[in-house]
Each structure stands twice: as C-alpha cells, then as structure tokens.
Amino acid sequence: MTTSEMGSRDEVAPQWRDRKRYLWLFGLVAPTALGLAAALVWICHRLGWQHVAPVWWWIGPLLVYVLLPTLDRLFGPDGQNPPEEAMRQLEHDRYYRYCVYAFIPFQLISLVFAAYLWTATDLSWLGIDGGLGLWSKIGVALSVGVMGGVGINTAHELGHKKDDLERWLSKITLAQTGYGHFYIEHNRGHHVRVATPEDPASARFGESFWSFLPRSVYGSLRSAWSLERTRLRRMDSGPWTPRNDVLNAWVMTVVLWGALAAIFGAGVLPFLLLQAVYGFSLLETVNYLEHYGLLRRRTESGRYERCTPEHSWNSDHIVTNIFLYHLQRHSDHHANPTRRYQTLRSMDGAPELPGGYASMITLAYFPPLWRRVMDHRVLAHYRGDITRVNIQPGKRDRVLARYAEAR
Numbered sequence: 001m002t003t004s005e006m007g008s009r010d011e012v013a014p015q016w017r018d019r020k021r022y023l024w025l026f027g028l029v030a031p032t033a034l035g036l037a038a039a040l041v042w043i044c045h046r047l048g049w050q051h052v053a054p055v056w057w058w059i060g061p062l063l064v065y066v067l068l069p070t071l072d073r074l075f076g077p078d079g080q081n082p083p084e085e086a087m088r089q090l091e092h093d094r095y096y097r098y099c100v101y102a103f104i105p106f107q108l109i110s111l112v113f114a115a116y117l118w119t120a121t122d123l124s125w126l127g128i129d130g131g132l133g134l135w136s137k138i139g140v141a142l143s144v145g146v147m148g149g150v151g152i153n154t155a156h157e158l159g160h161k162k163d164d165l166e167r168w169l170s171k172i173t174l175a176q177t178g179y180g181h182f183y184i185e186h187n188r189g190h191h192v193r194v195a196t197p198e199d200p201a202s203a204r205f206g207e208s209f210w211s212f213l214p215r216s217v218y219g220s221l222r223s224a225w226s227l228e229r230t231r232l233r234r235m236d237s238g239p240w241t242p243r244n245d246v247l248n249a250w251v252m253t254v255v256l257w258g259a260l261a262a263i264f265g266a267g268v269l270p271f272l273l274l275q276a277v278y279g280f281s282l283l284e285t286v287n288y289l290e291h292y293g294l295l296r297r298r299t300e301s302g303r304y305e306r307c308t309p310e311h312s313w314n315s316d317h318i319v320t321n322i323f324l325y326h327l328q329r330h331s332d333h334h335a336n337p338t339r340r341y342q343t344l345r346s347m348d349g350a351p352e353l354p355g356g357y358a359s360m361i362t363l364a365y366f367p368p369l370w371r372r373v374m375d376h377r378v379l380a381h382y383r384g385d386i387t388r389v390n391i392q393p394g395k396r397d398r399v400l401a402r403y404a405e406a407r
C-alpha cells in the first residue's frame with residue numbers, strides 16, 4: 001500500500017499507541033557509547049581497577065557481539081505493527097525524524113573525541129599515565145567503527161527520503177566511513193537489482209561472507225560510479241563535476257579527514273582508516289544476510305519479477321529493531337523504500353532469520369556454521385527446489401548435483 005492510499009489528512013487519528021515511541025531514543029546509544037566508555041574508564045581508575053579499564057574502550061564490539069544478541073534473546077520478538085488507520089499520522093509525526101537527526105551531531109563529536117584519544121600523549125585526567133596503549137587504541141577505533149557502521153544505516157534511512165536536507169544529511173553521515181557512494185548505489189542500484197545475480201549486494205547460496213565482502217565493496221563502488229556517470233551523460237555532462245553525487249560525497253570525507261589530520265596530526269590517519277574499514281564491513285555483513293540465496297525469477301518478457309516480501313530475509317527482534325531503526329523489517333522496506341522507519345511492518349510471506357541481525361552478524365563470520373543454519377532454510381523457502389535459488393556461479397554445478405539428488 002502506498003502513502004497516498006492511506007486516507008486524507010483530515011481522518012480522525014485512531015486509538016492506537018506506539019509502544020516504541022520513546023524507545024527510539026536508544027538509537028543514540030551507538031554515537032554516545034564512546035563517551036560512556038570514557039566515563040567507565042575514569043571510574044575504574046578511581047577505584048584502582050586499572051586492569052579492567054581498557055576493556056571499556058572496546059564498548060562498540062561488546063555492544064554488537066555480546067549485548068545486543070543477549071538482549072534480543074532476552075526480550076524476543078517485537079510483535080507490534082501499526083494498523084492501516086495510523087500509518088499516515090505516524091508517517092508525518094516529525095518526532096521520529098528528529099530522533100534520527102540527533103544521531104549526526106553525536107556521531108561527529110564522538111569521532112573528534114576518538115581522534116583526540118588516539119593521538120593524545122597525556123590522558124592523566126582519565127587516570128591514564130601518558131597516552132593509550134595499542135590495545136586501547138584498537139578498541140577505540142573499532143568502537144568508533146561500530147558507530148560508523150550504524151551511521152551508514154542512519155544514512156540509509158535519510159537517503160531514501162525526497163527531502164533535499166535529509167539527502168544531504170545522509171551524505172554527511174557517510175563521510176566518516178568514506179562510503180558516500182552507498183547513497184547512489186543503494187537507492188538506484190541495489191533496489192533495482194535486489195535478489196538477482198547482477199546485484200553485488202545480494203549474497204548467493206554457497207558464497208561465504210569473506211568472498212562476498214570484496215565482491216560487494218568493489219561491485220557497489222563500480223556500480224555507483226557507472227550509475228552517476230550515466231545520469232550526468234544524459235545531462236550532457238562528464239563525470240568530473242561537482243554535480244556528481246559520488247564525487248561530492250567523497251569530497252566530504254576528504255574535508256572531514258583532512259580537518260582531523262590538520263588538528264591532530266598525521267598520526268590520526270591509521271585510526272581513520274581502521275574505523276572506516278571496520279565500519280563499512282559491518283554494513284556489508286548486514287547486506288550479506290539480508291538476501292542470502294534469494295532469487296527473483298524472470299518473467300516471459302525476460303525482465304525480473306517484481307520484488308516482493310519473499311525476496312528479503314526478515315527478523316523482528318525488538319532490541320535490534322530499535323538499534324537499527326526497523327532495518328530488520330526489510331521486506332516492507334523493499335516494497336516501500338521511501339516509507340519512514342516508524343511505519344515499517346513485519347510482513348507475512350517474508351522468510352524469517354532464526355535470530356536478530358546482531359546474532360546473525362557473528363554467525364556470518366563462520367561460513368560452515370552459517371551454511372549449517374541457513375542453507376536448509378533457503379531450500380525450505382523454495383520448497384526444496386534448488387533451481388529457484390540464487391547460487392554462487394563457481395559452485396553451481398556442485399550445488400545442483402547435491403541438492404537435486406537429495407530432492
């Protein structure tokens with residue numbers, strides 16, 4: 001259903017209450033986590049727990065790999081969908097978009113604070129003699145990388161909107177990780193080719209995350225450049241222009257990183273590189289699990305069938321739902337790309353992951369475990385018909401032989 005079908009603005013608001021309304025503020029956990037870590041480090045030093053204190057610099061990985069999967073298990077499924085009658089009012093409630101906007105200033109402040117921590121030689125105010133050790137520096141970089149990865153999801157929410165301000169905020173959010181081309185590739189590439197062999201961001205059956213990662217990173221970059229060059233060619237312009245949205249997004253990264261290097265010295269560059277690579281690799285892990293093995297069939301005309309809920313893996317665990325602005329309701333997102341996060345719904349007919357995204361990210365790092373958990377679910381989704389699956393080309397003959405015999 002489209003927004004225009006939701007009734008007039010004059011409709012009486014239904015008696016429905018969004019139980020998650022104020023929980024969305026927990027979306028600010030990621031961009032504020034480094035400040036919390038610094039406070040915990042200070043407290044540990046005050047209590048004489050010097051050996052424990054460095055652990056808190058790893059607060060980002062602890063959040064993704066330990067806390068979120070545990071809380072997803074503890075609190076379980078979300079279970080609340082907004083009714084049709086509430087959709088329009090919910091979509092236009094500006095409170096929800098301010099929750100997303102608030103991510104950005106905290107993100108920038110945390111990035112600057114991390115650059116300071118990485119390069120400082122006197123952190124006595126935290127109870128630390130001299131600067132951070134290598135272990136703590138890596139923890140700071142990965143924690144900020146988590147923030148950058150979640151920031152790509154924030155940029156994803158903003159980049160789908162038609163409002164120019166929100167689109168520019170999307171590119172600003174992507175500047176930290178140098179992934180500005182995602183703004184182009186995701187909207188005009190991935191959403192067109194999703195769940196097809198041509199999409200670099202759709203993982204194939206039998207493809208490990210470690211094979212998918214370079215294919216998606218390079219393929220998405222090349223696709224973004226090609227899409228933007230084609231658009232500009234239609235405007236009788238070459239690609240080397242400020243109107244190129246890939247270039248102007250990358251310029252934001254150059255300006256941001258250049259300013260940090262000017263303030264904190266060249267020693268900050270390894271930090272910036274490490275947090276960026278880790279941040280966009282988290283995004284690619286999520287890409288990997290969202291469409292693994294799913295395939296849109298070609299119609300008699302040779303075109304791919306319309307994308308439907310069955311072409312995206314869903315998960316509806318409430319804690320990760322809050323943390324990632326309902327990204328786990330991925331089927332509804334692909335059906336309604338401009339719909340705001342608060343109105344996304346868990347849809348019937350969508351295949352379900354066995355856990356929340358945070359749990360599945362860890363699983364994706366271990367290909368034998370991933371295949372053990374996911375391959376039979378892909379087969380079950382297609383009622384055992386392996387020919388309907390998006391298979392890794394290099395493994396196609398082997399996979400067909402194995403599962404055709406088993407059928």
